[in-house]
Amino acid sequence: MKFNEDVISDSYIYCKKLATEHYENFPVGSFLIPAEKRKYVYAIYAFARTADDIADSNERSEKKLNDLNKLETDLYKILSNDKSESIDSENLKFLIALSDTITKLKIPVEEFLKLLKAFKQDSVKNSYNKFNELIEYSDNSANPIGHLILYLFGYNEIKDKELFGYSDKICTALQLTNFWQDVSRDLEINRVYIPEEEMNKFGYSMRELMENIQNDNFRSLIKYLTEQTRKMFNEGYKLIDLVNGRLKYELKFIYKGGNEILNKIEKINYNVLTERVKLSKWDYLKMLWQKKKI
Structure with a gap:
């Protein structure tokens, strides 16, 4: 579908407004991403x-x-x-920019379909039995985002398969980090991402979780899950060594941010049912200062 440049520009402006009004753990369209590429990030985020x-x-x-x-x-x-005319008017506001992004960056539409698959899963499934189910979920919910960033910087899944694999490790770790960070929030909307099989290993039950019981078994469970997540971050770190320029610093920033959330969970003694950790402006400044020391 052809749109004139003014219409496309207006769509990107809409996407930027939507993106910059809603972020928490990581700034969307970070200044570490070249200015000419940020509009594509806004479209993807929208x-x-x-x-x-x-x-x-x-x-x-x-x-x-x-x-x-x-x-x-x-x-x-x-x-x-x-x-x-046959497209929902609210969807059209950002799909114009997204279509332009997909075309210019040569992104396979399958990346967006996988994201939608995860959102559909969230609409019908509210708990998980095995840890591997979370890995499979993350393959749809998080890994495509890493792929999109690599496409943004000119990489391709066919010729850069190794990079995409390391990216999957980091993105899955980020998704898991978000799960452990948001245990209490997810409970409020009747979602549980802590696998029941893992609860059983630590002598903790779904009933206790629903009753917000935070005991030593629960803390040991969250500690174990965060340790497994940190290992996954480390398995993906090689991606940072294999890319150059601003992308290297962007990935270091994201990597550091995810690990900092895990650090904060550790500092509150894994009491994520009563405290929700998040990154502060000071954390962002500290990560930028330390970006060459990761």
Whole structure:
């Protein structure tokens, strides 16, 4: 579908506004990303933010799935030059910029379909039994984001397969970090990402979690999960050694941010049911100062 430059520009402006109004752990469109590339990050974020808001809404599962399926259909439509009149007007606001991003960066649409698959899963599934289920979930929810950043900097999954593999390690670790950070928040919307099999290993139960019981077994469980997550971060660190320029610093910043969240969880003695850790402005400044020392 062809749009004039003014319409495309307006769509990117909308995406930037949406992105810069909603971030927490990591600044979207960081200044470490070249200015000419930041608009693409805003477009990607707008898509993910919209889908995430649908999945996290209080609507019934059927309504969430319908809205996510509509977003998927609209994405196909805008990429296949269908008439814009047939696309949801709210989706069109950011899909114009996203279509331009996909075309210019030569990104496979499958990356966005995997993200939607994760959001659909969130709409119908609220707990997990095995740790490996979280790894599979992260393959759809988090790993595509890392791929998109690599595409943004000119890498390709075919010729740079090793880099994409290391990226998956870091992105999965980031997703897991977010789970341990948000245990209490997720409980409020009836979601549990701590695998029940892991709870059982530490003598902790789903009933205790639902009752917000925070005992030594719970703290040992969260400690174990954060240690496993830190190992995964370390397994992906080689990615930082294999890239150059600003991307190296961007990845160091993200890597440090994820590990800092884990550090904060450790400092509160793993009491994530009563305290929710997050990065402060000082943390960001400290990470920037230390970016060459990671």
